[in-house]
Amino acid sequence: MVWERILLGLLIAGSASLFVHGLIQKIRLIRAGAPERQRTDQAGARLRRTLREILTQSRVIGGRPVVGVLHAVVFFGFLLFALESAEHFLKGFGLSFLGPLLGGALPAFRTVMAGVAVLVIVAISGLAFRRFALVRTSPDPRSWTSGLVALFIVLLMVTYLNGIRAVPATPQATWWLHAMILLAFPLLILRSKHFHIVTAPFTLFLRQERLGDYVPLDLEALAEAPEGQETTLGLETVGSLPWKMRLDFLTCVECRRCTDNCPAALSGNTDLSPRTFVLAGRKALTDCAPGDPVIGSVISEAALAFCVTCGACQEACPVGVEHLDVIVGAKRAQALATGRGVVAGSFFRSIETHGNALSRPRQERAALLDDLALPRFTGADDQWLLWLGCVWGFNRSQRSAVQAFSRVLDAAGVHYGVLQDEPCCGHHSRRQGEEAQFQDLARRSIDALRQSGARRIVTPCPHCLHTLRRDYLPLDGDFASLDLEIVHHSELLARLIRDGELELDRSGEDLPAAYHDPCYLARFEKTSDAPREALAAAGFTLRELPHRRERTLCCGGGAAGFAREQRVDRARRAEITASGAPLLITGCPECRMMLDATVDQTWDIAEAVAHAVRPRGGNGGTMYLSHPSTVDIEERILKMFALHPEDELQLLEIAGKSHISGRLDDLKHAADALVENGALHLTHRDGARYYGLGGFGG
Ligand code: SF4
């Protein structure tokens, strides 16, 4: 009827104009943001990645496979039904494009679409069940818009199925119901988290290609800015929120994946929830004045204090929200502009005074180099620069790891050396917002590297690795001319094993161990195969932790966590304990420091490999320690005495010379057993116990 067509035309025009009006308002909110970095470079690669992520739904399915697959069914149903929706409105005007387009194939197409409709009903019902019935896992059981959307989708599918029947029930009424829902949908999208249907392709396209890609503050320009000119030292006010961050806030689908992967939230902390600050940011765009502070309006001081900048939130987000820019931007405002709420202030002072994060006198590092007889870097072409980092350089409890790595390098015939003086790379200063200190330290490190003539660098510390590899180039364009190869020690170990440079003595051992993926190695540097390859070759049977590889869980050491009171390591410790492994292996000196004593023993990966490596040209005898509960310590003690037949040693000396670590009781038990069966002699002198092969006595 003509009046129906007129009414339909008016309704379509009304819905479209309301949608456009609402969309313009949202765009205004985004455009009011501060200028941003270049985000359209390498457009082809960005487009390919975006299409891949959307069409495979990889970011949605990853981490939540069941929910992700259900969402994917609804998503693809949505795409396919775009054709039928256009056809529906054309039919209202007596037109059709599917008929002429598909011809005789139209019935088959409709049969397929009927199947899709049933799948969509099942999928949306499943999602609604999870949201409204499984309230403990639901991200938001009170979301009325989600309920309405679920109802709309079910009604759309049911009315569609009715419409394609040979004899539809109440065809006119159901046709109009279908049309009215379609017309209401755009308005619902504008007013709910379903706005991501419009914006998510853009946030995904525009997002940083690399996690943790911070834009350096132009401190010189800021210092030279004329008086009265407005300058910003981070996210100080709501007005300083950049446009992409605003787009992110409006795109958030409220799924809570970020919070569900946050080590602080998982450890029971209620001050920090990435979803909460993203949604607070969305609210601030409309409710706050441009001059209102970000800290307080968007994110709290307590939340900032607990964040370890581990990136788990950002990595888990299905729509590419960049949480780290919010956190580091707000921390910069804290450290540089307001000076309020800074945590780990002692850390900054320690760096100023001692040049290291552990508040240790500089001469302690020199003493370590001498004690361990570490070769100095000379700049020879074939020499690797071993960049120790603060923890290996200053933490006495990690000497065994330094020693183990140097022994492995010796065993592989690797020419290496350390710098006499090694600056702090600045990693934690930057993540704590102290950009000025970071840039100062970075320049010192760049100068040291330039002067050293290094070409190849190996470091045990993923924080140093990431900073040297990624953070220096944007600061100093000439850094690229050094043409440095920078690798993590696990990568070098795996390479040496692969190339046959290290002889492994597995001795049939399958030592059960848990491996903790360090955030800056696995998530930021995407390196999780090399450590596993090295550990497998060394005979370890890994008990994989629930959060592993790129989805690893922070040990709590990020952003100078080891220097702060706020601890977020409970969740990770619980996972490690639950694995039942008596041995924990880490690929990061800071993780080793943070997680030490979670289980019987904690080793660096270098120690783990060292225990299975034979000295070059050696004829047996592992170089390093074994796990006391599973390997024959007695055999190791005898091997050690075979190399030192004249020695008479106390237990601690045996431990040092044979590189057996662990409980002294285990060692004593094994040594006494050897005495009992006559393999060793025991003597008491000056109240102390001495063991040896014999030929001495008191
Ligand atoms: S960076 Fe890590 S600690 Fe900080 S909010 Fe994200 S997940 Fe939580």
Ligand code: SF4
């Ligand atoms: S920020 Fe991302 S992960 Fe977090 S709730 Fe929003 S969409 Fe989900």
